[in-house]
Amino acid sequence: MESSTFKDLHLSKNIEKAIEELGFEEPTPIQTQAIPYIIEGRDVIGQAQTGTGKTAAFGIPALEMIDVNSKNIQVLVLCPTRELANQVADELGKLAKYTSTKILPVYGGQSIEMQIKALRRGVHIVIGTPGRIMDHLERKTLDISNVGMVVLDEADEMLDMGFREDIETILNRISGERQTILFSATMPAPIMKLTKNYQQNPMLVKTIHKVVTVPNMEQSYFEVKHHMKPDVLCRLIDIYDVQSSLVFCNTKRMVDDLVNTLKTRGYLADGLHGDMKQTQREKVMASFRNGEIETLVATDVAARGIDVENIEVVFNYDMPQDEESYVHRIGRTGRAGRQGIAFTFVTPKEIYKIKSIQKYTKTKILCKKVPSRSDAEDFKATMLAKKVKENIDEGHLGKYMHWVEKMLDEDYTSMDIAAGLLKIMLSENK
Template structure:
């Protein structure tokens, strides 16, 4: 087993690392620290939660001198990440006379100018504010010998790539450049070719990223019941603090408002918030004034809160790398964590691609039933009532009300009515799992659908069965009769999975063709053959079957 003292580090750094509670280096640290100390350029591919800040922070502090000028520049995509990295570096430099300074928008530039004049060795900042100081000539980079680009792919996504190039052109070519990124899109690769010299690539595999302390699960939900399904999951879990991810800023606002309406303590975090608003939200989250932080991927970059017990993907992430990055927000500092993903039928293929990337299956779970949630809530109510009684607080204010009712009503009815008043808003929501497809002319226990494609898109019963099985997760033999014609198809599926088939296939594509799926009309008697607009192409041929 490798330990930090195995590296050629000064005793002051080793002592600080010990104080931070680090026992052994993570895989990215074990690979990066000695390589960076050699002075070569490094490309590190790693996600949040792998210890990459210390992977570059330890050698950066080790290589700093006490000369009162900027010797290292670290660029980050967000203010939160700049503050986080600065805090980590301050801990590492605890016993060494090295000053670090975070620079970001939203803070007084005058304060930053005064701090720079006092002399700092390491500047950590966002590209926009760094450029402001360069133009004002309040940040001089001529003595910088190390540049770190942290979360490079996120800086690309946020439109900072041009700013980064301008900044790199201000630094000596003799510098050492370190780039860390969860993914390596083409634009980042071009950046490495242009501004790095023979970089050594260090990456860690997915099994090291998805730490065993992070339990993972997914729930298959209907799109129309997604919010109610989420509430049922939240009510079934013991959650200390949770981060719920949405794909868009609008989605964050809508979900936060919907959960607040249902009594959950939530707040939203996304790029449209002012810095003051972001600070307020994060303070509330850190001190547990809110239970759930609803956030977009970009807004959540740099958030490092140790007691996050749950990460919930309300919207499945766009790519496997983002999934790994999200779930790294929980299971911090040796704690247990749970990552939950809500998956609609049309997203099942996307989930499978994530499983392939992380090289492990994500277990499926059934939504908690109404009865299970009710039992849990009853227990919580009993505990809350017992706690009030055991505290011995003065209840005399309410005695008269109770006594005046006991002459007319049973005591248990009075108590039950009070419980209903107190807890009616927290009763679990009923989820209607079925669409009303009506009579479709299917066999008993089945639902029959009409599709607007057939042999004209090279569709066969075998590939249609495979498509449905992959999307809905049912065995192919459960699918009933399939009638494929030249330009349309009829198929039967079991009633219990029909809603998932409907959501999975409608407005999807099969062999490149847009699919329209709708409940079939029942077969009319031979003397009455009526067709809907979308089914008139079926004509008499359909009923020969």
């Protein structure tokens, strides 16, 4: 059953393409175990925490079974909260990018008329909270008679919130053959009763819950639009005077693009990803260890072998695939007793992911203001002033003073000369 790549799961080309674009380099343990069973049509009980990649574990097989030529609702996903319903819809939407699958989240607090209009136009996958699904069923605006797969996501949370009756009513309304997938972090007696009544010979897949230990470090995030990421990265490297950093990207292509951008701007950067030969990787790592490379850009899988003591900052240039990956990434800084720094770039649409990471790691990730171009210039000017003072204190400035005196004879003031030199120095360092 073990699988190390998505290729081993024999998925359709459109889904594979979306997975690659999202930067999922290999399935998480819960995906490796659950996807083959769900694709086979088996009922599955998945015991997994938030942050283990369970949405894709049921989302990928759900998308594989959709008949896009039919306008019927074929998959129903029940979630405890509107936040989770939106999150699941967002992730499934990305996985369905190269298919014509229509996905609709439905929950309370959003206009029911808008939802009714969307349902009338035809939807393949509905993701909703039990209360709002019940509301639609009572109004006869939601037809679930053709649903072939039901997913109960975070089932224990739904039962804790008092949705048991609603869930049972919804499941009883689906006639005919139905595949039932249940995901839950815990397996209390009410969950076991639910599986006994509504699942046929289910397969149990589980991930061992690891205690999450987040190293002692400064964790912050910056809300950054995608096209601004290279500028913001360069400003932070300059402002913090970073001599050794690891930058995580989700795809091989993004690694190559970013390395080219950084090299063009004069940074000592190189990349690591799965397509590189072992000799190439070893060469890059040796250069990183001895300081010839200050910024190493890598994908999650490529970074596994990295064991370098003096990494000052980890940058999550792209948001990680799941919360566990975040913990693995940031654990690479601040070793040998020093406090490390982890900076995460978050696009406006990804703010919910930061909230999930905070919940999973039980730590606070502070939102920081993106430094402006002038902040970076101020910092460079301060660093330059410091170097100038050190040089003056060291002495041996005879011939340089002679050149300055020649300029003073040409009616330039010492202030003009200093400002001109500063301008040259700062523009050269841009």
